[in-house]
């Protein structure tokens with residue numbers, strides 16, 4: 001089949017994120033023998049014109065649209081991106097009547113709400129590599145019930161099929177980096193320097209109360225073939241001179257052996273590159289940090305969210321302040337810069353826990369600190385149950401539009417406090 005794949009994201013806040021998910025999907029469709037054209041809106045001056053000419057020239061049998069962000073997760077200035085996505089779907093509809101299939105990390109947050117809001121035909125919730133080719137087959141016979149993660153309409157109802165996770169490397173083809181302008185992503189500097197993303201595993205076994213990732217990617221880590229993953233970096237470096245990489249794994253340092261093997265693979269290649277990743281301070285020993293430093297890791301996000309033990313427990317982060325201190329010390333000792341992200345306002349947060357968090361992070365002296373107040377409530381999470389039990393959200397609220405949990409004890413005070421906190425602290429941002 002001829003499939004047009006579209007990456008809608010043109011948000012460059014913090015960074016222009018490389019659309020890795022769509023690159024995986026594109027690689028897989030090609031593997032299954034489909035003809036693919038990719039349209040990436042990130043750097044396009046006039047997406048409407050490009051969409052029009054591509055649909056006219058390519059004449060696809062289906063359009064796959066990848067939605068990365070449905071909102072900006074920012075309570076102080078919430079932006080709901082689905083309104084822009086609706087413009088895109090409407091424009092596709094105006095130009096062609098082939099099926100429009102939606103997927104992507106934003107879509108996964110609220111598949112039914114997104115499908116209804118956008119008036120699209122079909123979607124895939126979860127991983128698209130195996131499911132999209134199956135959905136394309138089902139377009140012929142209408143047997144959507146067989147497609148894992150398919151989101152489809154039956155009479156007036158929207159049905160979501162059970163997800164199935166990719167298990168072996170034979171199902172998990174390499175991302176089609178060549179379908180995208182990797183150089184443009186690499187050279188584009190926003191608040192953070194440009195980089196190209198890679199992924200060595202999916203899933204997360206942690207239980208953070210506000211996070212929907214384990215519901216979508218599964219509660220167990222599934223590792224890719226590390227040699228293949230590193231080979232992708234080698235090829236990007238050799239062919240496109242890509243030097244900065246971002247490992248998007250939810251928790252790079254778990255399982256520990258897999259993280260060490262990834263570093264060893266990189267060291268064996270002796271590349272002149274740098275990379276960064278998101279770590280959970282609970283895991284990691286001296287050997288891991290030494291290997292990370294030797295293999296070119298130059299920045300980690302410590303993902304600590306709070307600097308107060310009670311709040312870490314309430315958020316079920318699974319680590320302690322001592323773990324954070326140790327991770328920061330080992331990072332520093334191995335030439336790795338580190339950033340902390342403080343997410344204020346969770347259950348039990350008070351003015352005292354906020355100020356103690358700030359004092360804790362001050363002592364760590366990170367290279368970057370980001371502050372945010374209010375936790376986006378995602379459907380199906382424990383935070384949703386807490387917010388409902390506390391009457392913080394209306395019974396009929398479906399959480400498609402951004403709704404935030406903010407502890408009443410800091411509601412009036414936190415905005416001004418955060419503004420003051422960043423004034424005299426270098427590298428601190430809201």
Ligand code: B12
Pocket residue numbers: 009011012013014015016017018020021022024025063064065066067068069070071072073074101102103104105106108109123124126127128129132195196197199212213246248249250
């Ligand atoms: C790494 C990451 C970042 C990094 C990005 C670094 C970089 N250079 O790219 C940083 C920290 C900078 C970041 C920033 C932000 N992020 Co972020 N990020 C992630 C994270 C952890 C991984 C994304 C990723 O690359 N995944 C790997 C790929 C392979 O997976 P995937 O994209 O989901 O693709 C699969 C499926 O979705 C599907 N699929 C994808 N496209 C398509 C298309 C079709 C047609 C089909 C059928 C299937 C399909 O198949 C793919 C392969 O299996 C996700 C959480 C998560 N676990 O998904 C959040 C996530 C994407 N981020 C999110 C958000 C909100 C943001 C920010 C807005 C936060 C902020 N307030 O600043 C910014 C926005 C940045 C921007 N300019 O757009 C949200 C988006 C949902 C939402 N609320 O709208 C997520 C889902 C986190 C969450 N649960 O809230 N992020």
Ligand code: SF4
Pocket residue numbers: 204205206207208211212213214250251280
């Ligand atoms: S460690 Fe990260 S991905 Fe895993 S549950 Fe917590 S916030 Fe989500």
